[in-house]
Amino acid sequence: MxxxxxxxxxxxxxxxxxxxxxxxxxxxxxxxxxxxxxxxxxxxxxxxxxxxxxxxxxxxxxxxxxxxxxxxxxxxxxxxxxxxxxxxxxxxxxxxxxxxxxxxxxxxxxxxxxxxxxxxxxxxxxxxxxxxxxxxxxxxxxxxxxxxxxxxxxxxxxxxxxxxxxxLGAWAAGSGLRPLRRMGAVASGVSAQSLNARLPEANMPPELAEMAHHFNAMLERLDDSFQRLSAFSADIAHELRTPLSNLLTHTQVTLTRPRPIEDYREALHSNLEELQWMAQLVNDMLYLAKADHGLLAPKRELLDLAEEVDVLMEFFAPLAEDARVTLSRDGSAQLLGDRNMLRRALSNLLDNALRFTPENGEVRVRIIDRSTGLCLIIENTGKVISAELLPRLFDRFYRADPARQEGSSEHAGLGLAITQSIVRAHGGQIRCESDRGWTRFVIDLPKGD
Missing domain, CATH: 3.30.450 (Beta-Lactamase)
Structure with a gap:
């Protein structure tokens, strides 16, 4: 019926x-x-x-x-x-x-x-x-x-x-529901190629104005997500194009004529480096995909955050010494979290800070223990990042350095995106601030029960 x-x-x-x-x-x-x-x-x-x-x-x-x-x-x-x-x-x-x-x-x-x-x-x-x-x-x-x-x-x-x-009720209902029919018409016309359609909120009745506002906000989010997805697909192809091209070219050149066994061994080692980088890129992408679907389940163990930071700073000490950068840590706190995931997030931030800190600069880690949670700040001296670029730092494959190498096997631009996923999996938030010659990443984390 x-x-x-x-x-x-x-x-x-x-x-x-x-x-x-x-x-x-x-x-x-x-x-x-x-x-x-x-x-x-x-x-x-x-x-x-x-x-x-x-x-x-x-x-x-x-x-x-x-x-x-x-x-x-x-x-x-x-x-x-x-x-x-x-x-x-x-x-x-x-x-x-x-x-x-x-x-x-x-x-x-x-x-x-x-x-x-x-x-x-x-x-x-x-x-x-x-x-x-x-x-x-x-x-x-x-x-x-x-x-x-x-x-x-x-x-x-x-x-x-x-x-x-x-x-009269049928006539009044038909007249009153006309905005809903317009909403249906707009919704039926929405596709991947026309996500920019919006409902006219100004002419909507008060009862439907809020619905129209939320509908437009939904379209805005869909448009933004689709644009990000399209850019993400293009970035993957962009990142993989160079190493694949290198592998093909190197292999073709090696096979153009007979060579000594050592040349083949050297070619295989070179190809292995490219393959390892591609494998790491794929693993990072799978990690981010799990984070997007809420599949990251961090372990809950009591950690001494100062001790974890000191271990990482000891690892990065030779690199900092070569770059003539001073490393320091201030404060301490304890929290419930996953040691491996937090170490990976902090490693990404410390590596990022060391790469963009000029010679004779300074990288500082500050741990602030609060009653409502803890705040972890990783800051470094260096060139100030413009305000319009700050929101994009956590986008995948985004590099703030315009001089970056295309398809670089060293840094694919996924470190900050992975760090953000790890922080969110722990129930926290991360943001970036840059002014007065300092760039700092601020992480707010709950202590846990």
Whole structure:
């Protein structure tokens, strides 16, 4: 069974609400009208009861019958029955009166042969026990016909109002949902070649403006991710092109003529270096792919961060000495983390700092222990990085050095991207700042439980 559209649901909902409200209002009006008629009948019968009691104050009087007939003649639809205290019928003003009537005092309603009566039972002499009973019957058939016509009118009004409201609701829903159809049209036109389409937020209703804003933000993220993915694919091809070309050229040159065994050995060693670099590049890419899919699961062991930094600084000490760069560390802290992953991240940052620190420069590592977590800062002296380049430093294959070698087998531009993935896997954040002759990478990490 096909599901109803949103417009049809709204139209039916409007119609149902209108029908319920109209029906409730009609029933309330009908009940009020009926109660009003009962009140009028009660007043009329009470007034007639007083007159009849006066006319019948003396049943032996010769004028009682005349006065009774005169009193009844004033109200054509009024009838009277008089019964004795023993239940014997004494008098009926009309031969068409029902045989069985309510005997309880007060007002009641009966129907007989298509005629409706309002019946009032009262004693002729209220102050005397065993008094004869007066039963006044008022023909209210015309009242009932009016109420029946009004009820039919109520049902007709409910049906027509529901129908009209359904039609108007369908029109209103269609008009109100037009922005959603525009959103659907824009969404259907989105493809890899047209991610720049956006919804006009200015003309949207307030209820849909926020949705349009989030939809545009989603398209913006998709566009950015697609551009990054396209650039990433191009960068992979760019990085692999040079070593593959080197391997092909070197192998072809080696095979152009017979050579001594040592030349072949040297060619294989040269090819091995290129292959090792390519293997490392592939491993780094797989590592980043695991990070993108949340598959990096760092171990949780208690680490002395100062000790880990000292081990790495000892490893980089010969390189720093050759470059005449001073290494120093300040502060200490403990945290729960994966030793190998953190060492890899810190190695990337220290290697990066040493490569871009000029001669007689300085590389400092500062560990700041805080109650909310710890802050690790790796900073170095050197050329300031412009503010517009800072956000791109963690992009894959990006190198801030414009003089970098194409397809260099030494640095592929993945170190900072891997470092960022490791930091995020530990629940932390990393950012870069560069001013006043210093460039610093700031890592904020939670201590863990």
């Amino acid at each position: 096909r599901k109803l559209s949103l417009g049809s649901r709204l139209a039916l909902l409007f119609a149902a609400c209108t029908a319920v409200v109209s029906l409730f209002a009609g029933l309330l009006f009908s009940h009020a009208s009926e109660a009003h008629f009962v009140e009028l009948d009660q007043q009329l019968l009470d007034g007639k009861l007083i007159g009849l009691r006066r006319a019948l104050h003396d049943l032996q009087s010769s004028e009682s019958e005349v006065r009774l007939a005169d009193e009844l003649s004033r109200q054509a639809d009024l009838s009277l029955r008089i019964t004795g205290s023993d239940g014997q019928r004494w008098y009926d003003s009309s031969i068409r009166l029902p045989d069985q009537l309510p005997q309880t005092p007060g007002l009641s309603t009966v129907s007989e042969a298509g005629t409706d009566y309002r019946v009032l039972n009262a004693p002729l002499f209220p102050e005397k026990p065993g008094s004869p009973q007066l039963t006044l019957l008022l023909d209210i058939t015309h009242h009932q016909h009016f109420l029946q016509r009004m009820q039919r009118l109520i049902w007709l009004t409910v049906g027509l109002s529901a129908l009209v409201t359904a039609l």
